[in-house]
Amino acid sequence: MVPTNYYLILSAILFGLGVFAFIFKRNVITIFMSIELMLNAVNLALVTFSQALGKLDGQVFVLFVIVVAAAKRPWDWGLSF
C-alpha cells in the first residue's frame, strides 16, 4: 500500500509543473496543455483524499471536473485558431 503522502506530493509536483508551464510558455497550445496538467493534479489529490477518508464524494467531484474541462475545451480551441 503506497502511503497517501506520496500521492499528495506527486499531485503538488504536477500542479507546480503546470503553473510553471502556464506562466513561462508563450505558445497557446502549450498553455492549454499545462491547464490540463493542473486539472489532472487536482483530480489526483481529490481521488487520494476520497480514498484516505473512505468516502466517494471526491470521485464524484473528479467526474464533474472532467466534464467541465471537456465543456471548456472547444472554447479554448476556437480561440487558438
Next chain:
Amino acid sequence: MVALAGLYLLLGAEFVAAVQIIVYGGAIMVLFVFVIMLLNAGVEERTSISKMAGAPGLLLVVALAGFVAATIAKSTESVQAAPQTGEIASTMGISNMLFKEFVYPFELTSFLILVAVLGAIVLAQREKS
C-alpha cells in the same frame, strides 16, 4: 495521463481510471495532435525577461517555497488510510451518489455540455464567413 489512470486503479477508483483512459488517452491527445497539425506550431518566440520584474518575482518564489516547506514540516501527523468500506462497490457507490445526492449538478453539467456544443457551432460558423 495513462500513468495517472494506473494510480487511480492503485487507489481503488476503477471507474475514474476508466474515464481517465477513455477521455485523455482517446480524445484529448488525438485532438491535441490534430490542433498542432492544423496550426503548424512553430518555434516559440523568446522575449527578454525584464530584470526589474525578476527580483521581486524571485523573492516571492523563495517566500512561497519557504512557506510551503514550513507548513509541511509543521504537519507531523500523516494522513492515515481509512479502513476499506467493503459494503459498497466503488462504481455502484459513485452512481448512487451521482443520481441521488448530486442529481441537480449532474443535470446542470448536461446543460453545460449543450451550451458548449452550441458555442462550438457558433465559433465554427464565424470562421467560415
